Amino acid sequence: MKPTVHDIAAQAGVSLATVDRVLNARPGVRAATREKVEKAIAALGYVRDVSAANLAKGRVYRFVFLLPDNDNSFMRLLRAEVSEAAARAARERIQIECRTLPPFDAQALVAALTRLGAEKPDGVALVAVDDPCVGLAVAELAEAGIAVVTLVSDLPGSRRNHFAGIDNHAAGRTAASLLGRFLETGPGEIAIIAGSLLVRDHRERAEGFQAVMRADFPHLSLRPVLEGRDEPERVAALVTALLAERPALAGIYSLGAGNRGLLRALGSGVRPAIIVHELTPTSREALQAGLIDAVLNQDAGHEVRSAIRVLKALADGAAVVAGQERIRIEIFLKDNLP
Structure with missing residues:
Protein backbone atom coordinates (compact mmCIF):
# COMPACT_ATOMS: atom_id res chain seq x y z
CA MET A 1 0.00 0.00 0.00
CA LYS A 2 1.08 3.57 -0.61
CA PRO A 3 2.50 5.32 2.48
CA THR A 4 0.20 7.90 4.06
CA VAL A 5 0.62 10.97 6.24
CA HIS A 6 -0.15 8.72 9.21
CA ASP A 7 2.89 6.59 8.31
CA ILE A 8 5.06 9.71 8.08
CA ALA A 9 3.87 10.92 11.47
CA ALA A 10 4.57 7.53 13.06
CA GLN A 11 8.01 7.22 11.42
CA ALA A 12 9.05 10.73 12.46
CA GLY A 13 7.39 10.61 15.87
CA VAL A 14 5.42 13.81 15.30
CA SER A 15 1.78 14.84 15.04
CA LEU A 16 -0.31 14.86 11.86
CA ALA A 17 -0.52 18.65 12.17
CA THR A 18 3.28 18.89 12.04
CA VAL A 19 3.41 16.67 8.96
CA ASP A 20 0.78 18.86 7.30
CA ARG A 21 2.79 22.02 8.05
CA VAL A 22 5.94 20.48 6.55
CA LEU A 23 4.16 19.22 3.42
CA ASN A 24 2.63 22.65 2.83
CA ALA A 25 5.81 24.59 3.68
CA ARG A 26 4.09 26.48 6.48
CA PRO A 27 5.97 28.12 9.35
CA GLY A 28 5.93 27.01 12.98
CA VAL A 29 8.13 23.90 12.67
CA ARG A 30 11.61 23.71 14.16
CA ALA A 31 14.43 22.95 11.73
CA ALA A 32 15.30 19.66 13.49
CA THR A 33 11.66 18.52 13.42
CA ARG A 34 11.28 19.50 9.76
CA GLU A 35 14.38 17.46 8.96
CA LYS A 36 12.95 14.38 10.74
CA VAL A 37 9.75 14.65 8.76
CA GLU A 38 11.60 15.08 5.45
CA LYS A 39 13.77 12.03 6.22
CA ALA A 40 10.64 9.99 6.98
CA ILE A 41 9.09 11.11 3.67
CA ALA A 42 12.22 10.03 1.79
CA ALA A 43 12.52 6.71 3.64
CA LEU A 44 8.90 5.79 3.01
CA GLY A 45 8.93 6.94 -0.64
CA TYR A 46 5.88 9.09 -0.02
CA VAL A 47 4.59 10.92 -3.10
CA ARG A 48 2.03 13.57 -2.42
CA ASP A 49 -1.22 13.55 -4.41
CA VAL A 50 -1.13 17.21 -5.41
CA SER A 51 -4.47 17.05 -7.26
CA ALA A 52 -6.27 15.67 -4.22
CA ALA A 53 -4.62 18.23 -1.96
CA ASN A 54 -5.60 21.09 -4.26
CA LEU A 55 -9.15 19.79 -4.53
CA ALA A 56 -9.39 19.62 -0.75
CA LYS A 57 -8.18 23.21 -0.48
CA GLY A 58 -10.41 24.39 -3.31
CA ARG A 59 -7.39 25.71 -5.23
CA VAL A 60 -7.90 27.16 -8.71
CA TYR A 61 -4.86 27.80 -10.91
CA ARG A 62 -4.83 31.02 -12.93
CA PHE A 63 -2.70 31.26 -16.06
CA VAL A 64 -2.55 34.19 -18.50
CA PHE A 65 -1.44 34.02 -22.15
CA LEU A 66 -0.09 37.19 -23.80
CA LEU A 67 -0.35 36.81 -27.59
CA PRO A 68 0.11 39.20 -30.53
CA ASP A 69 -3.10 40.34 -32.19
CA ASN A 70 -1.70 39.78 -35.72
CA ASP A 71 -4.32 39.02 -38.33
CA ASN A 72 -2.42 36.06 -39.72
CA SER A 73 -3.50 32.44 -39.84
CA PHE A 74 -0.95 31.06 -37.39
CA MET A 75 -1.62 33.60 -34.64
CA ARG A 76 -5.37 33.18 -35.12
CA LEU A 77 -4.84 29.43 -34.76
CA LEU A 78 -2.73 29.96 -31.63
CA ARG A 79 -5.43 32.13 -30.05
CA ALA A 80 -8.08 29.53 -30.97
CA GLU A 81 -6.00 26.78 -29.34
CA VAL A 82 -5.78 28.82 -26.13
CA SER A 83 -9.57 29.27 -26.15
CA GLU A 84 -10.14 25.55 -26.64
CA ALA A 85 -7.61 24.70 -23.93
CA ALA A 86 -9.30 27.14 -21.55
CA ALA A 87 -12.63 25.35 -22.01
CA ARG A 88 -11.05 21.95 -21.28
CA ALA A 89 -8.91 23.18 -18.40
CA ALA A 90 -11.88 24.59 -16.49
CA ARG A 91 -12.81 21.02 -15.58
CA GLU A 92 -9.38 20.65 -13.95
CA ARG A 93 -9.74 23.80 -11.86
CA ILE A 94 -7.48 25.78 -14.20
CA GLN A 95 -8.58 29.26 -15.28
CA ILE A 96 -6.93 30.47 -18.49
CA GLU A 97 -7.17 34.00 -19.87
CA CYS A 98 -5.84 35.22 -23.22
CA ARG A 99 -4.84 38.87 -23.65
CA THR A 100 -3.75 40.29 -27.00
CA LEU A 101 -1.11 42.94 -27.66
CA PRO A 102 0.24 44.83 -30.68
CA PRO A 103 2.77 42.59 -32.47
CA PHE A 104 6.52 43.24 -32.12
CA ASP A 105 5.84 45.93 -29.47
CA ALA A 106 8.26 45.54 -26.57
CA GLN A 107 6.83 48.39 -24.52
CA ALA A 108 3.27 47.05 -24.76
CA LEU A 109 4.54 43.66 -23.64
CA VAL A 110 6.45 45.18 -20.70
CA ALA A 111 3.33 47.08 -19.61
CA ALA A 112 1.25 43.88 -19.75
CA LEU A 113 3.84 41.94 -17.72
CA THR A 114 4.02 44.71 -15.14
CA ARG A 115 0.24 44.60 -14.70
CA LEU A 116 0.40 40.84 -14.22
CA GLY A 117 3.05 41.29 -11.55
CA ALA A 118 0.46 43.19 -9.52
CA GLU A 119 -2.32 40.70 -10.30
CA LYS A 120 -0.17 37.69 -9.29
CA PRO A 121 -1.49 34.83 -11.44
CA ASP A 122 0.10 31.40 -10.99
CA GLY A 123 1.78 31.58 -14.38
CA VAL A 124 2.22 33.55 -17.59
CA ALA A 125 2.85 32.36 -21.17
CA LEU A 126 3.98 34.92 -23.73
CA VAL A 127 5.24 35.29 -27.27
CA ALA A 128 8.43 37.14 -26.44
CA VAL A 129 9.94 40.22 -28.06
CA ASP A 130 13.71 40.02 -27.67
CA ASP A 131 14.30 43.26 -25.79
CA PRO A 132 16.23 43.89 -22.51
CA CYS A 133 13.19 45.63 -21.02
CA VAL A 134 11.11 42.50 -21.57
CA GLY A 135 13.81 40.45 -19.84
CA LEU A 136 13.68 42.77 -16.84
CA ALA A 137 9.89 42.48 -16.67
CA VAL A 138 10.16 38.69 -16.75
CA ALA A 139 12.73 38.86 -13.92
CA GLU A 140 10.27 40.86 -11.82
CA LEU A 141 7.65 38.14 -12.29
CA ALA A 142 10.19 35.52 -11.26
CA GLU A 143 11.00 37.52 -8.12
CA ALA A 144 7.28 37.54 -7.32
CA GLY A 145 7.15 33.74 -7.64
CA ILE A 146 5.17 33.78 -10.91
CA ALA A 147 6.15 31.06 -13.42
CA VAL A 148 6.90 32.24 -16.96
CA VAL A 149 6.87 30.20 -20.19
CA THR A 150 7.84 31.71 -23.53
CA LEU A 151 5.79 30.52 -26.48
CA VAL A 152 6.79 30.32 -30.18
CA SER A 153 9.54 32.97 -29.76
CA ASP A 154 12.02 32.59 -26.89
CA LEU A 155 13.84 34.93 -24.52
CA PRO A 156 17.02 33.00 -23.61
CA GLY A 157 19.19 34.47 -20.92
CA SER A 158 16.11 35.71 -19.08
CA ARG A 159 14.56 34.20 -15.98
CA ARG A 160 11.77 32.51 -17.90
CA ASN A 161 11.26 28.91 -16.77
CA HIS A 162 10.66 27.13 -20.07
CA PHE A 163 10.33 27.64 -23.83
CA ALA A 164 7.44 25.95 -25.67
CA GLY A 165 8.47 26.10 -29.30
CA ILE A 166 10.63 24.60 -32.02
CA ASP A 167 14.38 25.02 -32.45
CA GLN A 298 5.05 23.74 -35.64
CA ASP A 299 2.04 22.30 -33.84
CA ALA A 300 0.28 25.27 -32.22
CA GLY A 301 -1.97 23.02 -30.16
CA HIS A 302 0.99 21.08 -28.78
CA GLU A 303 2.72 24.35 -27.85
CA VAL A 304 -0.32 25.65 -25.95
CA ARG A 305 -0.90 22.34 -24.15
CA SER A 306 2.80 22.13 -23.31
CA ALA A 307 2.82 25.64 -21.85
CA ILE A 308 -0.16 24.78 -19.65
CA ARG A 309 1.37 21.50 -18.46
CA VAL A 310 4.65 23.22 -17.63
CA LEU A 311 2.98 26.11 -15.79
CA LYS A 312 0.93 23.66 -13.71
CA ALA A 313 3.99 21.56 -12.90
CA LEU A 314 5.88 24.67 -11.82
CA ALA A 315 2.95 25.82 -9.69
CA ASP A 316 2.89 22.38 -8.02
CA GLY A 317 6.66 22.19 -7.60
CA ALA A 318 6.68 19.07 -9.79
CA ALA A 319 9.18 17.98 -12.44
CA VAL A 320 8.75 18.87 -16.11
CA VAL A 321 8.96 15.87 -18.48
CA ALA A 322 11.37 17.18 -21.12
CA GLY A 323 10.56 14.55 -23.76
CA GLN A 324 6.83 15.24 -23.55
CA GLU A 325 7.36 18.97 -24.01
CA ARG A 326 9.71 18.84 -27.01
CA ILE A 327 8.09 20.60 -29.99
CA ARG A 328 9.18 19.08 -33.28
CA ILE A 329 9.71 20.63 -36.71
CA GLU A 330 7.33 19.08 -39.25
CA ILE A 331 8.12 19.13 -42.97
CA PHE A 332 5.23 18.94 -45.42
CA LEU A 333 5.34 18.49 -49.19
CA LYS A 334 2.21 18.12 -51.31
CA ASP A 335 2.69 14.33 -51.11
CA ASN A 336 2.49 13.96 -47.30
CA LEU A 337 -0.18 16.45 -46.28
CA PRO A 338 -2.22 15.17 -43.33
Whole structure:
Protein backbone atom coordinates (compact mmCIF):
# COMPACT_ATOMS: atom_id res chain seq x y z
CA MET A 1 0.00 0.00 0.00
CA LYS A 2 1.08 3.57 -0.61
CA PRO A 3 2.50 5.32 2.48
CA THR A 4 0.20 7.90 4.06
CA VAL A 5 0.62 10.97 6.24
CA HIS A 6 -0.15 8.72 9.21
CA ASP A 7 2.89 6.59 8.31
CA ILE A 8 5.06 9.71 8.08
CA ALA A 9 3.87 10.92 11.47
CA ALA A 10 4.57 7.53 13.06
CA GLN A 11 8.01 7.22 11.42
CA ALA A 12 9.05 10.73 12.46
CA GLY A 13 7.39 10.61 15.87
CA VAL A 14 5.42 13.81 15.30
CA SER A 15 1.78 14.84 15.04
CA LEU A 16 -0.31 14.86 11.86
CA ALA A 17 -0.52 18.65 12.17
CA THR A 18 3.28 18.89 12.04
CA VAL A 19 3.41 16.67 8.96
CA ASP A 20 0.78 18.86 7.30
CA ARG A 21 2.79 22.02 8.05
CA VAL A 22 5.94 20.48 6.55
CA LEU A 23 4.16 19.22 3.42
CA ASN A 24 2.63 22.65 2.83
CA ALA A 25 5.81 24.59 3.68
CA ARG A 26 4.09 26.48 6.48
CA PRO A 27 5.97 28.12 9.35
CA GLY A 28 5.93 27.01 12.98
CA VAL A 29 8.13 23.90 12.67
CA ARG A 30 11.61 23.71 14.16
CA ALA A 31 14.43 22.95 11.73
CA ALA A 32 15.30 19.66 13.49
CA THR A 33 11.66 18.52 13.42
CA ARG A 34 11.28 19.50 9.76
CA GLU A 35 14.38 17.46 8.96
CA LYS A 36 12.95 14.38 10.74
CA VAL A 37 9.75 14.65 8.76
CA GLU A 38 11.60 15.08 5.45
CA LYS A 39 13.77 12.03 6.22
CA ALA A 40 10.64 9.99 6.98
CA ILE A 41 9.09 11.11 3.67
CA ALA A 42 12.22 10.03 1.79
CA ALA A 43 12.52 6.71 3.64
CA LEU A 44 8.90 5.79 3.01
CA GLY A 45 8.93 6.94 -0.64
CA TYR A 46 5.88 9.09 -0.02
CA VAL A 47 4.59 10.92 -3.10
CA ARG A 48 2.03 13.57 -2.42
CA ASP A 49 -1.22 13.55 -4.41
CA VAL A 50 -1.13 17.21 -5.41
CA SER A 51 -4.47 17.05 -7.26
CA ALA A 52 -6.27 15.67 -4.22
CA ALA A 53 -4.62 18.23 -1.96
CA ASN A 54 -5.60 21.09 -4.26
CA LEU A 55 -9.15 19.79 -4.53
CA ALA A 56 -9.39 19.62 -0.75
CA LYS A 57 -8.18 23.21 -0.48
CA GLY A 58 -10.41 24.39 -3.31
CA ARG A 59 -7.39 25.71 -5.23
CA VAL A 60 -7.90 27.16 -8.71
CA TYR A 61 -4.86 27.80 -10.91
CA ARG A 62 -4.83 31.02 -12.93
CA PHE A 63 -2.70 31.26 -16.06
CA VAL A 64 -2.55 34.19 -18.50
CA PHE A 65 -1.44 34.02 -22.15
CA LEU A 66 -0.09 37.19 -23.80
CA LEU A 67 -0.35 36.81 -27.59
CA PRO A 68 0.11 39.20 -30.53
CA ASP A 69 -3.10 40.34 -32.19
CA ASN A 70 -1.70 39.78 -35.72
CA ASP A 71 -4.32 39.02 -38.33
CA ASN A 72 -2.42 36.06 -39.72
CA SER A 73 -3.50 32.44 -39.84
CA PHE A 74 -0.95 31.06 -37.39
CA MET A 75 -1.62 33.60 -34.64
CA ARG A 76 -5.37 33.18 -35.12
CA LEU A 77 -4.84 29.43 -34.76
CA LEU A 78 -2.73 29.96 -31.63
CA ARG A 79 -5.43 32.13 -30.05
CA ALA A 80 -8.08 29.53 -30.97
CA GLU A 81 -6.00 26.78 -29.34
CA VAL A 82 -5.78 28.82 -26.13
CA SER A 83 -9.57 29.27 -26.15
CA GLU A 84 -10.14 25.55 -26.64
CA ALA A 85 -7.61 24.70 -23.93
CA ALA A 86 -9.30 27.14 -21.55
CA ALA A 87 -12.63 25.35 -22.01
CA ARG A 88 -11.05 21.95 -21.28
CA ALA A 89 -8.91 23.18 -18.40
CA ALA A 90 -11.88 24.59 -16.49
CA ARG A 91 -12.81 21.02 -15.58
CA GLU A 92 -9.38 20.65 -13.95
CA ARG A 93 -9.74 23.80 -11.86
CA ILE A 94 -7.48 25.78 -14.20
CA GLN A 95 -8.58 29.26 -15.28
CA ILE A 96 -6.93 30.47 -18.49
CA GLU A 97 -7.17 34.00 -19.87
CA CYS A 98 -5.84 35.22 -23.22
CA ARG A 99 -4.84 38.87 -23.65
CA THR A 100 -3.75 40.29 -27.00
CA LEU A 101 -1.11 42.94 -27.66
CA PRO A 102 0.24 44.83 -30.68
CA PRO A 103 2.77 42.59 -32.47
CA PHE A 104 6.52 43.24 -32.12
CA ASP A 105 5.84 45.93 -29.47
CA ALA A 106 8.26 45.54 -26.57
CA GLN A 107 6.83 48.39 -24.52
CA ALA A 108 3.27 47.05 -24.76
CA LEU A 109 4.54 43.66 -23.64
CA VAL A 110 6.45 45.18 -20.70
CA ALA A 111 3.33 47.08 -19.61
CA ALA A 112 1.25 43.88 -19.75
CA LEU A 113 3.84 41.94 -17.72
CA THR A 114 4.02 44.71 -15.14
CA ARG A 115 0.24 44.60 -14.70
CA LEU A 116 0.40 40.84 -14.22
CA GLY A 117 3.05 41.29 -11.55
CA ALA A 118 0.46 43.19 -9.52
CA GLU A 119 -2.32 40.70 -10.30
CA LYS A 120 -0.17 37.69 -9.29
CA PRO A 121 -1.49 34.83 -11.44
CA ASP A 122 0.10 31.40 -10.99
CA GLY A 123 1.78 31.58 -14.38
CA VAL A 124 2.22 33.55 -17.59
CA ALA A 125 2.85 32.36 -21.17
CA LEU A 126 3.98 34.92 -23.73
CA VAL A 127 5.24 35.29 -27.27
CA ALA A 128 8.43 37.14 -26.44
CA VAL A 129 9.94 40.22 -28.06
CA ASP A 130 13.71 40.02 -27.67
CA ASP A 131 14.30 43.26 -25.79
CA PRO A 132 16.23 43.89 -22.51
CA CYS A 133 13.19 45.63 -21.02
CA VAL A 134 11.11 42.50 -21.57
CA GLY A 135 13.81 40.45 -19.84
CA LEU A 136 13.68 42.77 -16.84
CA ALA A 137 9.89 42.48 -16.67
CA VAL A 138 10.16 38.69 -16.75
CA ALA A 139 12.73 38.86 -13.92
CA GLU A 140 10.27 40.86 -11.82
CA LEU A 141 7.65 38.14 -12.29
CA ALA A 142 10.19 35.52 -11.26
CA GLU A 143 11.00 37.52 -8.12
CA ALA A 144 7.28 37.54 -7.32
CA GLY A 145 7.15 33.74 -7.64
CA ILE A 146 5.17 33.78 -10.91
CA ALA A 147 6.15 31.06 -13.42
CA VAL A 148 6.90 32.24 -16.96
CA VAL A 149 6.87 30.20 -20.19
CA THR A 150 7.84 31.71 -23.53
CA LEU A 151 5.79 30.52 -26.48
CA VAL A 152 6.79 30.32 -30.18
CA SER A 153 9.54 32.97 -29.76
CA ASP A 154 12.02 32.59 -26.89
CA LEU A 155 13.84 34.93 -24.52
CA PRO A 156 17.02 33.00 -23.61
CA GLY A 157 19.19 34.47 -20.92
CA SER A 158 16.11 35.71 -19.08
CA ARG A 159 14.56 34.20 -15.98
CA ARG A 160 11.77 32.51 -17.90
CA ASN A 161 11.26 28.91 -16.77
CA HIS A 162 10.66 27.13 -20.07
CA PHE A 163 10.33 27.64 -23.83
CA ALA A 164 7.44 25.95 -25.67
CA GLY A 165 8.47 26.10 -29.30
CA ILE A 166 10.63 24.60 -32.02
CA ASP A 167 14.38 25.02 -32.45
CA ASN A 168 14.13 27.97 -34.83
CA HIS A 169 17.80 27.93 -35.78
CA ALA A 170 17.37 24.31 -36.87
CA ALA A 171 14.21 25.29 -38.77
CA GLY A 172 16.14 27.87 -40.77
CA ARG A 173 18.91 25.36 -41.50
CA THR A 174 16.31 22.82 -42.62
CA ALA A 175 14.72 25.36 -44.97
CA ALA A 176 18.14 26.10 -46.49
CA SER A 177 18.90 22.40 -47.02
CA LEU A 178 15.61 21.90 -48.80
CA LEU A 179 15.74 25.04 -50.93
CA GLY A 180 19.38 24.44 -51.83
CA ARG A 181 18.55 20.97 -53.09
CA PHE A 182 15.58 22.29 -55.06
CA LEU A 183 17.97 24.73 -56.82
CA GLU A 184 21.09 22.63 -57.40
CA THR A 185 21.05 23.10 -61.18
CA GLY A 186 22.64 26.54 -61.36
CA PRO A 187 23.34 29.96 -59.82
CA GLY A 188 20.61 32.28 -58.66
CA GLU A 189 19.42 34.73 -56.03
CA ILE A 190 17.43 33.89 -52.91
CA ALA A 191 15.12 36.33 -51.08
CA ILE A 192 14.34 36.05 -47.38
CA ILE A 193 11.12 37.54 -46.02
CA ALA A 194 10.76 37.89 -42.24
CA GLY A 195 8.07 39.41 -40.08
CA SER A 196 10.48 41.30 -37.86
CA LEU A 197 14.02 40.60 -36.71
CA LEU A 198 13.00 42.03 -33.31
CA VAL A 199 11.62 38.59 -32.43
CA ARG A 200 14.13 35.85 -31.82
CA ASP A 201 12.33 33.10 -33.73
CA HIS A 202 12.52 35.08 -36.97
CA ARG A 203 16.11 36.14 -36.36
CA GLU A 204 17.23 32.59 -35.56
CA ARG A 205 15.52 31.20 -38.65
CA ALA A 206 17.27 33.80 -40.81
CA GLU A 207 20.65 33.08 -39.20
CA GLY A 208 20.31 29.31 -39.59
CA PHE A 209 19.18 29.68 -43.21
CA GLN A 210 22.02 32.03 -44.12
CA ALA A 211 24.67 29.84 -42.48
CA VAL A 212 23.73 26.70 -44.41
CA MET A 213 23.23 28.53 -47.70
CA ARG A 214 26.69 30.12 -47.52
CA ALA A 215 28.40 26.91 -46.45
CA ASP A 216 26.66 24.32 -48.62
CA PHE A 217 25.20 26.20 -51.60
CA PRO A 218 27.68 28.94 -52.56
CA HIS A 219 26.27 29.07 -56.10
CA LEU A 220 23.16 30.73 -54.61
CA SER A 221 23.46 34.35 -53.43
CA LEU A 222 21.34 35.85 -50.65
CA ARG A 223 19.53 39.16 -50.85
CA PRO A 224 19.10 41.31 -47.69
CA VAL A 225 16.27 40.23 -45.40
CA LEU A 226 12.95 41.99 -46.07
CA GLU A 227 10.64 42.61 -43.09
CA GLY A 228 6.92 42.40 -43.82
CA ARG A 229 5.75 42.55 -40.17
CA ASP A 230 3.60 39.45 -40.89
CA GLU A 231 1.12 41.70 -42.72
CA PRO A 232 -0.19 40.28 -46.04
CA GLU A 233 -0.54 43.69 -47.72
CA ARG A 234 2.99 44.74 -46.78
CA VAL A 235 4.39 41.37 -47.88
CA ALA A 236 2.53 41.62 -51.19
CA ALA A 237 4.04 45.05 -51.84
CA LEU A 238 7.55 43.86 -50.97
CA VAL A 239 7.36 40.78 -53.18
CA THR A 240 5.78 42.67 -56.08
CA ALA A 241 8.63 45.21 -56.01
CA LEU A 242 11.21 42.45 -55.61
CA LEU A 243 9.96 40.44 -58.61
CA ALA A 244 9.78 43.59 -60.74
CA GLU A 245 13.45 44.25 -59.93
CA ARG A 246 14.55 40.58 -60.05
CA PRO A 247 12.18 38.69 -62.41
CA ALA A 248 14.59 35.73 -62.54
CA LEU A 249 14.68 35.32 -58.74
CA ALA A 250 15.50 31.66 -58.02
CA GLY A 251 13.95 31.20 -54.59
CA ILE A 252 12.06 32.72 -51.66
CA TYR A 253 12.21 31.70 -48.01
CA SER A 254 9.25 33.18 -46.13
CA LEU A 255 10.16 32.60 -42.51
CA GLY A 256 7.25 34.53 -40.96
CA ALA A 257 3.60 35.03 -41.81
CA GLY A 258 1.76 37.14 -44.40
CA ASN A 259 1.88 34.42 -47.04
CA ARG A 260 -1.50 35.41 -48.47
CA GLY A 261 0.28 38.53 -49.72
CA LEU A 262 3.23 36.54 -51.02
CA LEU A 263 0.97 34.33 -53.11
CA ARG A 264 -0.98 37.30 -54.51
CA ALA A 265 2.26 38.86 -55.69
CA LEU A 266 3.52 35.83 -57.63
CA GLY A 267 1.51 36.39 -60.80
CA SER A 268 1.09 33.75 -63.50
CA GLY A 269 4.63 33.57 -64.92
CA VAL A 270 7.54 31.35 -63.96
CA ARG A 271 7.74 31.38 -60.19
CA PRO A 272 10.71 30.92 -57.85
CA ALA A 273 11.06 27.90 -55.58
CA ILE A 274 9.34 28.79 -52.30
CA ILE A 275 9.45 27.51 -48.74
CA VAL A 276 7.17 28.94 -46.05
CA HIS A 277 6.33 28.31 -42.41
CA GLU A 278 3.11 27.00 -40.81
CA LEU A 279 0.53 24.69 -42.33
CA THR A 280 -2.49 26.98 -42.59
CA PRO A 281 -5.45 26.77 -45.00
CA THR A 282 -3.58 29.21 -47.28
CA SER A 283 -0.29 27.32 -47.32
CA ARG A 284 -2.05 23.95 -47.65
CA GLU A 285 -3.98 25.11 -50.72
CA ALA A 286 -0.84 26.64 -52.24
CA LEU A 287 1.14 23.46 -51.62
CA GLN A 288 -1.54 21.34 -53.27
CA ALA A 289 -1.66 23.72 -56.23
CA GLY A 290 2.11 23.64 -56.70
CA LEU A 291 2.55 27.34 -55.90
CA ILE A 292 4.95 26.63 -53.03
CA ASP A 293 7.32 23.69 -52.59
CA ALA A 294 7.47 22.93 -48.86
CA VAL A 295 6.01 23.99 -45.52
CA LEU A 296 7.83 23.84 -42.18
CA ASN A 297 5.27 23.53 -39.41
CA GLN A 298 5.05 23.74 -35.64
CA ASP A 299 2.04 22.30 -33.84
CA ALA A 300 0.28 25.27 -32.22
CA GLY A 301 -1.97 23.02 -30.16
CA HIS A 302 0.99 21.08 -28.78
CA GLU A 303 2.72 24.35 -27.85
CA VAL A 304 -0.32 25.65 -25.95
CA ARG A 305 -0.90 22.34 -24.15
CA SER A 306 2.80 22.13 -23.31
CA ALA A 307 2.82 25.64 -21.85
CA ILE A 308 -0.16 24.78 -19.65
CA ARG A 309 1.37 21.50 -18.46
CA VAL A 310 4.65 23.22 -17.63
CA LEU A 311 2.98 26.11 -15.79
CA LYS A 312 0.93 23.66 -13.71
CA ALA A 313 3.99 21.56 -12.90
CA LEU A 314 5.88 24.67 -11.82
CA ALA A 315 2.95 25.82 -9.69
CA ASP A 316 2.89 22.38 -8.02
CA GLY A 317 6.66 22.19 -7.60
CA ALA A 318 6.68 19.07 -9.79
CA ALA A 319 9.18 17.98 -12.44
CA VAL A 320 8.75 18.87 -16.11
CA VAL A 321 8.96 15.87 -18.48
CA ALA A 322 11.37 17.18 -21.12
CA GLY A 323 10.56 14.55 -23.76
CA GLN A 324 6.83 15.24 -23.55
CA GLU A 325 7.36 18.97 -24.01
CA ARG A 326 9.71 18.84 -27.01
CA ILE A 327 8.09 20.60 -29.99
CA ARG A 328 9.18 19.08 -33.28
CA ILE A 329 9.71 20.63 -36.71
CA GLU A 330 7.33 19.08 -39.25
CA ILE A 331 8.12 19.13 -42.97
CA PHE A 332 5.23 18.94 -45.42
CA LEU A 333 5.34 18.49 -49.19
CA LYS A 334 2.21 18.12 -51.31
CA ASP A 335 2.69 14.33 -51.11
CA ASN A 336 2.49 13.96 -47.30
CA LEU A 337 -0.18 16.45 -46.28
CA PRO A 338 -2.22 15.17 -43.33
